[in-house]
Amino acid sequence: MVRRVAVVGAGSSGLACIKICVDEGLEPVCFESSDDIGGLWRFKESPEPERSSIYRSLVVNTSKEMMCFSDFPMPADYPNYMHNSELLQYFRLYAEHFHLLRYINFQTTVRSVTQRPDFSLSGQWDVVTINRDGEEERHVFDAVLVCSGHYTQPALPLSDFPGYETFSGRCFHSWEYKDADACQGKRVVVVGIGNSGGDIAVEISRSAKKTFLSTRKGAWVISRMSTSGLPLDMTAITRVNNILTLLLPKTLVNWAAERALNHKYDHRLYGLKPSHRLLDRRPLINDDLPGRILQGALVLRPNLRGFMDSGVVFEDGTVEENIDAVVFCTGYKATFPFLPSALSEGPHGEFTLYKRLFPPSLQHPTLAIMGLFQTKGPIMPIVEMQARWAVKVFSGVSCLPSEEKMLEVIESERKRNMKSYLCPRQAALQVDYISYLDFMAKEVGVRPNLLILLLRDPVLWVKIFFGPCTPYQYRLTGPGQWAGARHAILTQWTRVAQPFRTREVPEPETRPSILLSPWLLTFGGSVIMVVLLYKNKLIPALQGAAQFLDRSMIFIRDTWFTG
Ligand SMILES: Cc1cc2nc3c(=O)[nH]c(=O)nc-3n(C[C@H](O)[C@H](O)[C@H](O)COP(=O)(O)OP(=O)(O)OC[C@H]3O[C@@H](n4cnc5c(N)ncnc54)[C@H](O)[C@@H]3O)c2cc1C
Ligand SMILES: *[C@@H]1O[C@H](CO)[C@@H](O)[C@H](O)[C@H]1NC(C)=O
Numbered sequence: 059m060v061r062r063v064a065v066v067g068a069g070s071s072g073l074a075c076i077k078i079c080v081d082e083g084l085e086p087v088c089f090e091s092s093d094d095i096g097g098l099w100r101f102k103e104s105p106e107p108e109r110s111s112i113y114r115s116l117v118v119n120t121s122k123e124m125m126c127f128s129d130f131p132m133p134a135d136y137p138n139y140m141h142n143s144e145l146l147q148y149f150r151l152y153a154e155h156f157h158l159l160r161y162i163n164f165q166t167t168v169r170s171v172t173q174r175p176d177f178s179l180s181g182q183w184d185v186v187t188i189n190r191d192g193e194e195e196r197h198v199f200d201a202v203l204v205c206s207g208h209y210t211q212p213a214l215p216l217s218d219f220p221g222y223e224t225f226s227g228r229c230f231h232s233w234e235y236k237d238a239d240a241c242q243g244k245r246v247v248v249v250g251i252g253n254s255g256g257d258i259a260v261e262i263s264r265s266a267k268k269t270f271l272s273t274r275k276g277a278w279v280i281s282r283m284s285t286s287g288l289p290l291d292m293t294a295i296t297r298v299n300n301i302l303t304l305l306l307p308k309t310l311v312n313w314a315a316e317r318a319l320n321h322k323y324d325h326r327l328y329g330l331k332p333s334h335r336l337l338d339r340r341p342l343i344n345d346d347l348p349g350r351i352l353q354g355a356l357v358l359r360p361n362l363r364g365f366m367d368s369g370v371v372f373e374d375g376t377v378e379e380n381i382d383a384v385v386f387c388t389g390y391k392a393t394f395p396f397l398p399s400a401l402s403e404g405p406h407g408e409f410t411l412y413k414r415l416f417p418p419s420l421q422h423p424t425l426a427i428m429g430l431f432q433t434k435g436p437i438m439p440i441v442e443m444q445a446r447w448a449v450k451v452f453s454g455v456s457c458l459p460s461e462e463k464m465l466e467v468i469e470s471e472r473k474r475n476m477k478s479y480l481c482p483r484q485a486a487l488q489v490d491y492i493s494y495l496d497f498m499a500k501e502v503g504v505r506p507n508l509l510i511l512l513l514r515d516p517v518l519w520v521k522i523f524f525g526p527c528t529p530y531q532y533r534l535t536g537p538g539q540w541a542g543a544r545h546a547i548l549t550q551w552t553r554v555a556q557p558f559r560t561r562e563v564p565e566p567e568t569r570p571s572i573l574l575s576p577w578l579l580t581f582g583g584s585v586i587m588v589v590l591l592y593k594n595k596l597i598p599a600l601q602g603a604a605q606f607l608d609r610s611m612i613f614i615r616d617t618w619f620t621g
Contacts, residue, residue, distance in 0.1 A: 060200040060424065060452040061085055064185050065161075066168045066396070069097020070149055071205035071428045071441045074127060076158045078445040079203075081538060082453070087197070089187050091167035095153055097207050099146045105234050110209040114237045115261055116142045119253055119282065119343040121289030123550045125436035127152060128443075128529035129540040134556040138289045139282050165190035168396050171202055171425075181422030201424040201452040203445065208392035208430055209233075215388055221365035225384075232258055232387040241266045244382035247370055249362055251277045255387030256344040262385070263355040270378060274361035276332035278319060278341040279348060289554065290343070292526035295435050297508075298577065300492045300527075302584050303337070307591065312336050323348040329358040338478035340434050392430060401425075408483055410468055413497070415444055416451070418464035423451050432484075435491035439529035446538060447498040456501045492527050504536035521547050524577040 061084060065075045068090035079086035091108075094100055098110040105111035117139055118125065122132040130152050136144060153159055167188045174182045185197045212231035216222045222229060232254045241262045248259040251273040263269035284293040303311055312335040316325075325331040328351050332339075350356035361373045362384075369379040392408070394401075401417045404410050412418045414431040426448040429441045450456040458464060468486070475485035499505035512519045522531055528550055533543035589596060 060181075062087060062199050063201045063203060063449075063452070064089065064168075064171070064183065064197065064199040065203045065205055066171070067091075067097060067205035067207060068095045068162050068164075069205060069207055070099065070438050071207070071445075072097070072162075072203075073149060073153055073158055074438065074442040075203045075205055075428065075445045076161045077127075077152075077156050078442065078449055080156070080158075080161070082449045084449060084452075086161050087199070088162040089166045089168050089185075090162050090164050093164050095159070095162065096146045096149050098209060099142055099149065101142055101146075103236065105236075108210055110207050111233050112142055113232075113235050113254075113258065113261075116257065118142070118145055120436035121282075121291050121554075123528050123554060124289070124291045124295065124526060125438050126529060128439060128531075128533045129538075129542070130155065131530070131546050131550075131553060134553040137557045138554055163187075163189070166195075168206075169194070170396050171204075172398055173420075174198065178421050181424040183425065201448075202426075203448060204394060204397070204425065204427045205429065205441075206394060206396075209390045211391040211393050212386075213389050213391050214386055216386075219362055219364045224367060225365035225370075226368045227381050228383040230383070230385060232385060233390075235385055238262045238265045241383065243267050245378070245380055246270070247272055247359075247362070247378065247381055247384045248387060249384060250387035250389070251275070251342060252387055252389060253343060256342050256347050258385055258387055259356055260344065260346045260350050263350045266355075268357065269350075269355060270357050270359050272359045272362045272372060274373075275334070276325075276330050278316070278325065278332060278336045279323075279330055279344050280319065280341040281322075281345045282343055283345065291435055292528075292554070295491055295527050296525060297492060297523050297527060298581060302580075305588065306584065308337065309335075310587070310591070312338075323352075328352075334478065340432065394427070404483075404486070406483055408486070410465075410486075412458060412464040412468060414487070414489055414494075415448060416458060416464075418458075418461050418468065423458050426451070430487070431489045431494075432487045433489050433491045433494070435527075439532075440489070440491070440495060442529070443495055443498045443502070443532060446502045446504070450502055495527070495532065499532050502537065504532050504534075504538060506531050506534055515544075518544060518547060521550075524581070526550070 063079050063084050063086050065072050065079070065086050065088040068088050072088055072090065073095060076086045076088050098112060101112055101114065119139070121138045122136050122140060126132045126148070132148055136148070168185060169188055170186045172184050174180060174184050176182070181200065183199045183202050185199055185202070187195050187197065189195060212233040214231045216229060235258055238261045242265045244266050245268045246262050246266045247270045248255055248262065249272045251271060255271065256279070259269055259271040280290065282290050284290045316336045319325070319336065328348055347356070351358060359372045359376065363371045363373045366377070368381065369377055370381050370384065371377050401419070402409050403419065409427060409430060410418065411427060411430065415426045416423050417425065426444065428444050429437060431440070433440065447456060451458060472482060472486045475488045476482065479485040479488060496505050506522060508519065508523060511522065528547060530543045530546040533540035
């Protein structure tokens with residue numbers, strides 16, 4: 059019987075895990091090395107070793123209705139894309155509402171998590187912690203949820219660039235970046251076009267003399283703002299889109315979406331165009347980058363080749379002299395120093411995880427690593443679902459396949475992702491937002507049954523099928539059902555509109571008819587596209603069917619009426 063569960067870390071993942079354990083009647087004990095909750099989202103004026111660190115201006119890249127926990131909608135007046143301090147406030151509300159603080163041991167660092175000598179029988183873990191007075195404590199747990207985050211170890215590939223030892227400017231990682239104050243009037247190079255690289259380059263370009271953004275691959279840049287100014291993820295992450303991208307030829311979808319994007323700013327003209335197709339990887343979410351390029355404040359450059367005394371050389375041979383600083387936005391290494399090294403068994407020391415959660419080599423699946431994945435949507439609802447599944451696995455309600463089978467699945471998923479992500483490590487991390495949530499929801503028994511829903515509650519069905527895949531969908535039925543889920547779905551667009559209601563504008567008198575709704579238009583358009591695409595096959599098929607009907611009628615007439 060699993061009872062006591064150790065939760066390592068009290069960031070957003072740790073909080074969700076504590077809540078889920080309590081819901082399931084388990085006893086969570088959370089250890090948090092700092093003195094507060096929130097992890098990454100708790101801004102600090104200067105970076106602290108071994109901790110994640112964010113910049114002052116960071117605004118989330120996923121919208122509030124999509125990124126909230128499934129039974130705790132964000133306050134209606136919150137902006138759709140909020141500042142990091144507001145997200146931290148939401149986590150405080152969540153912790154308060156569900157009384158989670160009482161389970162957290164602050165200023166207590168987990169030093170090691172190891173299998174007990176009788177692990178093959180008990181599945182239990184020895185956990186060693188250091189408390190605020192420096193005292194070591196030993197605990198025994200039935201299961202462990204690892205929520206320690208993975209943006210703590212900056213990857214700074216300085217030695218890849220010859221000449222850095224003698225470079226006179228400052229070199230630092232985005233982990234150390236807080237704001238652009240020190241960049242005023244300077245000439246700065248930003249390396250890497252991830253979400254941080256884009257944000258930081260834009261911010262620096264507002265005060266620096268010149269900012270260069272160096273990228274090896276380029277990127278598709280997409281705004282947070284979708285059509286009619288609605289949140290991007292709410293219009294993109296829908297079940298109907300998921301089905302359409304499965305049905306329609308991928309090149310066609312890519313072509314159409316890239317065309318729409320290039321219509322706003324031509325990625326080739328702007329020097330942004332990557333070699334991969336739009337849907338193959340996560341696009342860069344940034345509202346301001348193209349504008350800064352248009353204004354000449356931000357200059358795109360190819361990959362950095364190396365340093366000279368006070369300048370840098372790019373791979374196309376161009377040189378920029380008098381560079382004052384180089385900011386490396388080159389990502390992080392995920393490390394879990396307290397876990398047995400035998401668990402990080404990948405060829406590059408990474409974690410091989412079944413469904414991005416369970417190390418397949420354990421005799422008992424009593425340890426799960428939360429949040430170690432990448433996706434085109436928000437992280438929090440997925441981690442929450444991971445926790446719901448993990449506790450079911452701990453208690454034996456949901457069973458994992460054999461080790462062999464798990465390794466097979468891991469390999470086949472990695473192979474599939476390798477088509478888009480050439481790097482095997484990157485490929486292993488990717489999950490498809492709705493498919494992954496649905497898979498886990500099915501294991502937990504909370505996946506919405508669309509057919510039954512269509513018959514019983516067509517209004518809700520329309521919202522769920524055509525509307526955004528908001529997390530409330532996974533609280534409608536089954537274990538952990540929440541009575542407010544249906545209402546939360548029906549009112550989600552009201553909460554989107556609420557923060558805009560700062561100046562009353564009268565409603566138009568006639569409302570647009572449902573036939574003009576963008577969802578129906580998209581759906582109808584797609585059906586027409588399918589028909590057009592397959593018309594060569596469709597027409598003979600229809601002709602065949604007509605002929606068959608014709609012959610059957612003749613047969614029926616001949617046998618029954620004349621025979
Ligand atoms: C710049 C940036 C922007 C992002 N923006 C978004 C976004 O807009 N939307 C989104 O969905 N995701 C975003 N993410 C992803 C983000 O990582 C997750 O959303 C989420 O914050 C992860 O939370 P976590 O609890 O897993 O980790 P963290 O928030 O890092 O929390 C880990 C906690 O564990 C504690 N800890 C670590 N080691 C130990 C130990 N040994 N013992 C005890 N305690 C320990 C730490 O002190 C910390 O409190 C962003 C990430 C970055 C880096
Ligand atoms: C948001 O930004 C973080 C940090 O760069 C990134 O890991 C995440 O994938 C981004 N989310 C989306 C939906 O692009």
